[in-house]
Amino acid sequence: DANTVAGHATTRKLSALGGAQILATQMQKSGAKLAGVYPNSNPGMSCSAPPVKTEHFIIGDFFVADPTSKCRFDENLTLKEDFDFTCTHLLEHKKVCRLNRVLLHAEHYVNEGGAVAV
Numbered sequence: 001d002a003n004t005v006a007g008h009a010t011t012r013k014l015s016a017l018g019g020a021q022i023l024a025t026q027m028q029k030s031g032a033k034l035a036g037v038y039p040n041s042n043p044g045m046s047c048s049a050p051p052v053k054t055e056h057f058i059i060g061d062f063f064v065a066d067p068t069s070k071c072r073f074d075e076n077l078t079l080k081e082d083f084d085f086t087c088t089h090l091l092e093h094k095k096v097c098r099l100n101r102v103l104l105h106a107e108h109y110v111n112e113g114g115a116v117a118v
Helices: 002-007 016-030 043-047 081-093
Strands: 034-037 063-065 097-099
Touching (some): 016 034, 016 063
Parallel strands (some): 034 097
């Protein structure tokens, strides 16, 4: 099962630059204009998904966007702007590039309420 696979996986810590370079490379290979990581830090869940998905949510905490894309964040949104940004890319470019084997461990993940905790 996916938890067993995840338990035997090789893990590496990456710098933000190293992670961004991996995302940018895969984004270019896929032809997408937006790339991101799995939306939570659970390796078992990420291993239950294909390594790359082209129509799934890109979390706003860590992503790479091609500067040639005309897609921009809607500055009128105060929450869920990453959902809107993903949908905008899907409408405009017909795909995104989510790497399901790259997990983000962000400090705010431990806050009660997530990123919006005070």
